[in-house]
Amino acid sequence: MDDGVGRFIKNFFNRPVGIVASNWSTKKKTTRITVPDDRERQEESAKEEFINSFEDDERMKLYVNDFERNMITRVLKLYDLRARDVMIPRTSVFAVDINDDITDILDEIIEERYSRVPVYDKDIDNIIGVLHVKDVFAQVRKGNLELVNLRGLIREPYFVHEYKPIDKLLIEMQRDRTHMGLIIDEYGGFTGILTIEDIIEEIVGDIDDEDDEPEAIPEIQRISDTTFRIDGLTSISDVNDTLNLDLPTGITETIGALLLGELGKIPLEDKDKSRAVIGNVELKAIKVNEKRIINLLLKIKN
Structure with a gap:
């Protein structure tokens, strides 16, 4: 410059x-x-x-x-932007139950390779703190694994309302030297996490580190000129911007949730309705589980 x-x-x-x-x-x-x-x-x-x-x-x-x-x-x-616009949704969050066996928790932490992990007590809506992995390994090096006290290692959770403005949140996280925010809804339920890196990526674009796995399939994959395969967690705003559409964004955040709202239930069986039409757009669920629509097809009609 x-x-x-x-x-x-x-x-x-x-x-x-x-x-x-x-x-x-x-x-x-x-x-x-x-x-x-x-x-x-x-x-x-x-x-x-x-x-x-x-x-x-x-x-x-x-x-x-x-x-x-x-x-x-x-x-x-x-x-x-609000916190909910940038957060990683709870369905994609890696968290551990404080009541699980310490060996199992360590195995999961090593496999997932995160530096900070939300900790809950029996129910993921009952978040009790954040575990810094470096603190765990510092204790493990001292001796007996069974003597590691996770409750004594977890740090105070930093709760953030889902509608908190991102610009104010960034200032607060920098001031308090907090790297992870736990996003909650109006009822106090856990809805996701947000890190300073997530906010910075809104400014400079995606930041990949050595532990990030390259995405084999993009969130929006073109099948033909009018048909697209889309990850259910893709935001409706991203779909609208990418495909020049005007799908409604007032009630739900993700394209999968939009289709689910139209269907009324997750189509787990062949007889269940899996297709919905919104304006000139047809949505069809093609991969689901018991909790959400994983992938769907979007077809633009003339």
Whole structure:
């Protein structure tokens, strides 16, 4: 990044969004006077105005390259995300029961290779803390495996409401030096986990480390021009963005949950209904288990 770009980025993040928007907007030249009671609404409007002008304004190319421009846009759009939009859902979370045999727990931890593991007591909705794997191995090295006290090693859980704004959550996690948040719904039920890495990936894209397994099949796999095989946990927003669709997003988050809501039950038997039509889109469950729709086919009708 040259000096000109560096100065632009520094100035950009140090200026209120409303001021930046009024300077760069090519659509509106009037100055906005923010009334205190309307400040949040005005800031949101100014932000949206700036994002649109920032992405379209040819002058931006003089200051930032495509990668930098995309990153700045993603940072601004963090304000629209909630914890539930970024979290790993509970069905994909590796967690351990404090009541299990210590040997079995260690075998699972070694196999899964996570550095932090949620711990629950009998029921996964009863999360009691987070286990740092390094703490476990430090105890194991001292001697008898049976003397390892997991309850004494688990750390205080950091609970986060599923609708907490991501930008505020990132600031809090950095301030408190917390790497994992346990997401809960309005009833206190466990819905998933979220890490700082998950939030950073919303800005810079996916970050793979040496332990990440490459995905053999993408979440959205093209079968033909109008037919796609989709992972049931894929967000409806991602499906809409990728395939230029307008599937409803107000009630459910994932494409599998959307189909399940239309069907009314998981189609475990051949006689069960497995197909639903929403507008010009047909969804069909092709792989399921007792808990969810794993894969489905999406067909776009003319």
